[in-house]
Amino acid sequence: MNPILTVHNLIVRRGGVTVLDINELKVETSRILALIGPNGAGKSTLLLTMAGLLKPSMGLIHYQGMSVDSSASRFNMRRSVCVVFQEPLLLNTSVYKNVALGLKLRHLTGSEIERSVEESLDYFGISFLAKRSAKTLSGGESKRVSLARAFALKPQLILLDEAFNSLDPPTRETLIDDLRNILEKTKITAVLALHDREETLRLAQDVSVMAEGRIIQSGTTAKIFNEPESEFVASFVGTETILEGTVENSNADLLGISVAGKIIEAVGNYLPGQNVYCCLRPENITVSPVIPEKISARNVFEAKIQKIIRQAFFYKMILDCGFPLVAYITVSSCEDLGLCEGSMVAVSFKATAVHVMRREK
Template identity: 50%
Template sequence: MSLEAPVLEVKNLEVIRGGVPVLSIPSLSIAESEVLFLIGPNGAGKSTLLQTLAALVKPSQGEIRFRGKKVGEDISLLSYRRRLAMILQEPLLFNTTVYKNVASGLKIRGMNKKEIEPIVIQTLDRFGISHLKDRSARTLSGGEARRTSIARAFATGPEILFLDEPFSALDPIIREAMMEDLEKVLRETGITTVFVTHDRIEALRLATRLGVMADGRIIQIGDVGEIMNHPENEIVASLVGVDTILQGKVIENRDRSVIISVSGKEIEAVGDIPPGTHVTLCIRPENVFITKTAPTGETSVRNTIKGRIDKIIPLGLYHKLSLDCGFPMVSYVTHHSLSSLLLKPGEEVFASFKATAIHVIQRKN
């Protein structure tokens, strides 16, 4: 077996429900120790893909190869499933003690109590829940229950870990702690992971590769930074946190920069696109700066647009400002800026952004 042999390899995978294709993956390959994140809106097929990869949903067609072996033929579904683990959104613990929950996967594999004990003790210790071992799963807090379910998944020594929005129901503080724990374990074990989420922050933090799904397909997959900064289309852009997505037309092409007309206003961006081309502009909210007066003097900020504050939504550390500039724009400002600039809805402000902060997508037709 060569070192590059993928852990999982998928070909022409399709899931059809009631005559409607809900999943269509022409090819996907997951390498050893890779942490692949899949993000996408509800109904994009993320969970279906995960469950199909885990041999819990039977594909209508196509094949899955695990370390070169065809699942269901060269390796039975059961043997394959016994080499992976899955963590779902709910902890779904059994109504028994924490110890027995963590031991359950091993018991299912027919191991006896003596073989199970050292593994469970070690696992409990690794996840910091040894003190809970005799507690009933029913009495655990949200974070404790989550740790127990992760420990249960790891106890069997899986070769692939599938996570389906494991932290989305948790409050931010516990979620943060869980992310840290998971990060540590993933780094220590180097386990191949497929993580489904709709939270791009989780993805930014842990992913070695990012896939964006919509309508049962993977529409873009690759390096995290690449996708965040160069989304292939509007769907990807909105999913990776680009709040401002504008439609415009190139009116001028000067040496490596273009002037684009958006609702009658001119925006300068970087690129080499012929005039007359219809384009989509993507601007991340953190790249839009808000001032009360128009910036003066020499500045690298090429675009300043006057607008009115429509709405201010607090987002913890930041406030999200929705602006009406003749077209909608979104900016993030810190709490400090909000109070020092005395920003209020209805107020007129200037939104500035660099030409390089705009990602331009050429539209077909």
Template identity: 40%
Template structure:
């Protein structure tokens, strides 16, 4: 078990009467990047501000390396153990260099050491040589890199990232995410990344916490969270688009058939017979083929027939909704959409493997 860098226990934050955050326990391991994902208004940023000691929760405690933090007198000292990067770069109207060494100057650091660290981290983030530029003249991507450097020079015990890529245009965003992954791993800095973007979270996090309505609904590796969401809400947030209610008809050593309105589905799960369940299928796991087209051999256990009811294009991919008694959503490439002529009204088969299905208990 890795050592815990940061823990929150029994943390509750109220906005008026509303319980905005209620986290009985959440721990970040030493050196890991924990992604906190969830829809807008789920309490992610509140959690981050609590971790950053910028907001005092109405109840609960924060621990650093096992030590309970005194949120009163020693607050400044404790706050200097961490660093935070927001969605906006929030650079001061001065030179890039002065911005990067700002936190070190707050701590009264030696100027030579500050210069050394600033040069190192600016170069590491790909913005070396901009030291003398006025910060306000930087592009969005450059500014956010400087903002990250400003935090990393502090060598914080905990790095907090609050939607750090959301304000960037798509190319700068992709480039920064690519660069940041190795940097965080090399620096082995314990990081909490708050984002509403699933892609960012997967790209950078070792573990994910799914926060919905102020509570942690699931905590696990990105793989676990995305392929085996713990509840319908988590499933919806992580992009499961087909959710089929049903009841376990037969159960033989983990191979279960489930009776649904779309017919019997074969799945891998341990739920007992007669259990009421929800069958979850990710759109990328569904294969579509025209009913009258050339028959392809498929190993998929579940093959449903239906008609295309909607096709929405997202650039290289298209999202296709097939009515099979219940709506089943599939993602296909733009190319196969054109080649196979997917359009509303087309009769198709939708197939998915038993292993691609995740089954949860219906509450």
């Protein structure tokens, strides 16, 4: 794969404080990269730097193989890279004129502008809004207009900062679907700053996890979500259960890991005596009212249901098996099995569902 943009040893300082310190980041052509991390992780600053809107204190940015190191090169890059900010930032004029803004700045002819604006409005399903004043739009509509304004330019690279923030759930859902379809259709390379793991899973092909101005881990979405390299990444990508343990025995890839006096079986290449984390995703835990007699899962424990928390479409169950464990269970399963807080149950999970990470302390 050929990266459209690469960042090397990038440092951004503000008021003497280093707010961004990126060793390396590659944005692969025609792929969707999500920058995820908590608030203040530096995602927006990185986007601004990648867009040529913020001059880094140090470091190199290469865009389409060319170094971006002067005002002129930054201006050239800005003509094919576009940022869409969290807030829609529309001008006080009609939707049509807002979407046409970037095209007009490029001095395109009237018919070219018209064609691109109409196409982009159509992409986002807002052609009917063309004549409306931008002031009269709802939050979701404004967001679509600001996205249409960027896509109308047919940029090589689009950078979206928290595109779905402050949208109500149904508006957000449809926008995520539409955006994914448009990105697939147009093959525009995209970098999305997100803090929601569900949005990340639905949109991104690659993920870079950020914290405190640094990139902690980069990889494909599947790799980041299934094989987090640190406790921070694990908790951020939604591995609800992270247990501290020590490898007791290691036998042909099957590990016995002692966790709070119990042995959890897992797969991995670790030596006895090594300190590790056992990470478990809540969707990989099975709950049954009695201990199953025969089951392929290597790990079966008795547990007490401590808490059942209603989520949007399922229950989140907090269990105590000598160590804490979080499981997701559908509403109907929970009702069919008659589970309630305080009940004793059996929990099981496969050895392959346990993601083992080295623990330094």
